[in-house]
Amino acid sequence: MSGKENNMKAEIIAVGTEMLLGEITDTNSPYLARQLAQLGIDIYYQETVGDNPARITALLDQASRRSDLVVLMGGLGPTADDVTKETVAAFLHVPLVTDPVAQEKLTATAARLQHALTPNNLIQAQLPQGAIPLANRTGLAVGSWNTVNGTVYVTLPGPPQECEPMISEQLIPRLAQATHQAIASTMLRFYGLTESVIAAKLAPVINAQTNPTIAIYYQFPDIAVRITAQAADQAAAEALIAPVAEKIKDLLGDAFYGTGEHGSIAQVVGQALIQRHTTITAAESLTAGAFQAALGTVPGISAVFPGGYVTYAPEQKTAMIGVPAALIQQYGVVSTQTAQAMAEGARQHVGTDYALGFTGVAGPDTLEGQPAGTVFIGLASPTGTTVREFHLLGSRNEVRARAVAWGFKMLQDVIGR
Amino acid sequence: MSGKENNMKAEIIAVGTEMLLGEITDTNSPYLARQLAQLGIDIYYQETVGDNPARITALLDQASRRSDLVVLMGGLGPTADDVTKETVAAFLHVPLVTDPVAQEKLTATAARLQHALTPNNLIQAQLPQGAIPLANRTGLAVGSWNTVNGTVYVTLPGPPQECEPMISEQLIPRLAQATHQAIASTMLRFYGLTESVIAAKLAPVINAQTNPTIAIYYQFPDIAVRITAQAADQAAAEALIAPVAEKIKDLLGDAFYGTGEHGSIAQVVGQALIQRHTTITAAESLTAGAFQAALGTVPGISAVFPGGYVTYAPEQKTAMIGVPAALIQQYGVVSTQTAQAMAEGARQHVGTDYALGFTGVAGPDTLEGQPAGTVFIGLASPTGTTVREFHLLGSRNEVRARAVAWGFKMLQDVIGR
CATH class of the missing domain: 3.90.950.20 (CinA-like)
Structure with a gap:
């Protein structure tokens, strides 16, 4: 199945007044967008909104009518500003419930740091009733995945060091399963050729196929080439990548220096x-x-x-x-x-x-x-x-x-x- | 007049399919947001939308009903993907007209580079009829400022090296004038104290006043402190800053190392x-x-x-x-x-x-x-x-x-x- 056929329409809502003040730049949205693009899931809208329940609710209402996947990022923390999960729960007419796994992690962390566990801290283990918890490997606030009336509502934590692993390890595999796809991806890294030379050399192989897809990224001073394949299972997806990677390395010769998301x-x-x-x-x-x-x-x-x-x-x-x-x-x-x-x-x-x-x-x-x-x-x-x-x-x-x-x-x- | 009193509600619409694909990260919106915050202009919504006239029009329609200032960024270039200005013009029921200054710059640049000037290139000099042109010092696509039914519509180019100067040199002075304010701002840079120590030391002076405002930014490995003053004219705004800067330097002692937007x-x-x-x-x-x-x-x-x-x-x-x-x-x-x-x-x-x-x-x-x-x-x-x-x-x-x-x-x- 090609990604273009699944036709899932996604919408991203980034929550946080600090973004509206320009104090932080939203890097979670482009990160998620790239991962969704690899699954063939199109994003039609992205919004940024402050920590304001009424305005978040208005966006949820709009999104529920036009999107199949609504991802809210930010506002899962323990402070009074963090209103995302209670707003989502209220919008879906369900109460917040506690995820026992996330609660256990909170309790263990508090014990290790010799901190008392306040009610505010425990909010981080809550999620809307009926939601599947998305574990937070690098932090304390649990994410959630909720399917209501055919629309999937997802909440993710705001800090990129928590959000990115939850996207790649929890959300994307679940979406791949939901869209009956497995995804494999590799990033080849090159140094010493210009982007235009690489684009010209790879044009025939890029244009010759749609699965795997090939994308060129300029990440100074590197050029990175991402190969992404979709298949019914992981092994099949990985098998599609290997010959294309070899062909690309052959075409670009000595400029290849290694593989990996973050090059050096x-x-x-x-x-x-x-x-x-x-x-x-x-x-x-x-x-x-x-x-x-x-x-x-x-x-x-x-x-x-x-x-x-x-x-x-x-x-x-x-x-x-x-x-x-x-x-x-x-x-x-x-x-x-x-x-x-x-x-x-x-x-x-x-x-x-x-x-x-x-x-x-x-x-x-x-x-x-x-x-x-x-x-x-x-x-x-x-x-x-x-x-x-x-x-x-x-x-x-x-x-x-x-x-x-x-x-x-x-x-x-x-x-x- | 304090910035909080002008109550202008702003909305930012970032236009570009490449952002929805995560291929580029939108840094223009936080840049603009910071500058608007200094003018006391609040942003309630930010959206990102693809190069799609129907969806841009839907956002314009929504924005026109809830915002006083609608800033569209991106899509002013010469390619078929660049639909922002024609979409804005159609939404406002006016034709596109040519700005002679921008056209002259295009003609001169083409002559210098010995390129023929195609009709596509000339589109970059167009703007909605009735709009005030915003000159592009670092590029070719002219921006625009249009007041219709009490709402200001602004178009800015997408590349940050063109967008940022147009914001700071063209848009912000015009907004300051529109809101009857002059703004002065300075960034003090510190190294060697933690953010929490700086916050604690500055809390009395931050809480004691609303003009100038004081904001603390963590820019690894620096801590930067921005002082922003509003007044009826530039000299008066600058005069408000100086004593506060001295007080802050006194409070933080040796940690101060210099001033400037980009520290090193x-x-x-x-x-x-x-x-x-x-x-x-x-x-x-x-x-x-x-x-x-x-x-x-x-x-x-x-x-x-x-x-x-x-x-x-x-x-x-x-x-x-x-x-x-x-x-x-x-x-x-x-x-x-x-x-x-x-x-x-x-x-x-x-x-x-x-x-x-x-x-x-x-x-x-x-x-x-x-x-x-x-x-x-x-x-x-x-x-x-x-x-x-x-x-x-x-x-x-x-x-x-x-x-x-x-x-x-x-x-x-x-x-x-």
Whole structure:
């Protein structure tokens, strides 16, 4: 069954005065929208409303007449402002009842924190009578799923760290079941090609099929490609994805670096270094420590990363890692030769398997007559040194971020995925 | 006149199917909401709708009956999907007409880019007859302001880089005029106090007055405090702000580091270093280069930052900057003594005025029996070295980010603002 055929019309109601004041940006709605789109469920309306029972009720009344799925997000907490669940219960003419599982979690949490459990706290375990509870793995307020007169009413907590897991782990599987579908999805991550190049290369495969679907996302500095398949069961859906993923990797070649919802080439390459017991250092000029700081985000990286240098000024390239002053004089700081000498000097001084040397022009001003975005990255290895020249786009910080990602990409190309 | 008295009810309609698919997150609505809140204009409803004339018309019809200000954002571009302005014009029973200023900009831009001007492009210069054009400083699609039967209808472009300037430069001044107000606003930025401490310290001054208003924003790792005043003219509004800003700075003491919409203690302190010709270096362990990478975001920093060290492994603290191995052995890597020796070693090796040494436990695991979040920062100066011990909250990367910000704060405390 194709998702387009199920024709379930969804409507999202985000509840919270803080959104109407602009104090927080609603990221739950786009997150849910993407997940519903993968199920082929169309959203026709999204509303944001304050913590006001009368206005929430008016929206519920409108939604009940035009939508098959009404998802309310926010207002499930313990404070007087949190009116969503009592408003939904009143609209459906049912009382609130307590979910014993959620209550047990509240009691256990209060005991662990040595807090007294107030009646307000216990409200978080309540849901409209007749609703199926949606467990909150990362918080205390239980969600709910209620089918009344053919319309499904769902309540979800507002904090994204609670809302997103409840969507992906509770709501979407239940919706997939309700629409007799199983969904499988994977996100392939690429670095080093532009969005337009990727779009052009993938156009034939995107246009050739509707299941799996293929969507391209620009998530600076990555490009991510999501493949989503629908089938009668999970194994069948996953089986549809594998050959398409291989075809896409073939088409885009070396730009592929890993899979995952939240990309970071630093994580992927850093973990590969740890697994292979391959040691790394760097000497950084325009990136000023950003490559090493990215390495530092990887838990356990200390096993393979002893440290390195920020050789920002030309004299420090000489003083810290022995780049000959005459070489800098002859070729300039922004040159193949300096990048090579930086990588080799860092590798020799720290004694690692590999070393990267970053030099270039972050901008906004030119340097040595070279325009902003000109970057040389050297990679010193046990078998010699390679240097690549780049002309990177964007602001000062974008150029630096792209240079860091290219450093990881060059490293991945030699150590393997 | 206080903003609360104008009682203008606003409604925001975000137009774009890509939002209903979750492909983009609507940041224009919270931006506009914040600006309207400063004018004392309350938003009761926000909707998101696809590029569909019938559904946009239904929302316009509803909004016209309950709101005084209806702002539509998105759908002003040149493609067939962009239906907002023709839908508004049809709803108001007026034709579209061409704004000569916007047309001239289109013609000039096409000439500069050597593109032919298609009829589609020219649509971007159109607006409903009777509307006041809102100039698009950063793009080509003109906005509009139309008062019909006492309700104001506004159209704004969807891309945030066009929408935000049109809001702040065109819409808000016009609304301030319409509501007979002038608005002044400033954002004070703080680092090093928790939100709850700031809230408690500011509660008396927040509760004591309604003009200026004071709002606290948590913008990791900063806390920002916005002061907004309304008055009959701009000078009077600004005069209301100054004494309140001074009172707040007094109450929060050393935590204040600067003013501005988009905070970065690195920018503020980096620019102060450049202005004072004060040189800086660092030796970083848990932060792994993140402090120096933040320095590198400041244009012109090379004048005062020659470079520094990432001394991640204990042996590199000894090899690179001469921290005695016996000292590390005796006191541990995570200690006052090691932080002091790192700062002093870096300062001596690079020859700068100041140097910072960062050591600690980013987590998730403990180190030397010290819990994640334990951080020592040494600051070596011409007059000696100070070390501060911190117990920072959050994930691995939050601990590292907080440590970097504390490094800048310690530096600011000695070099001055």
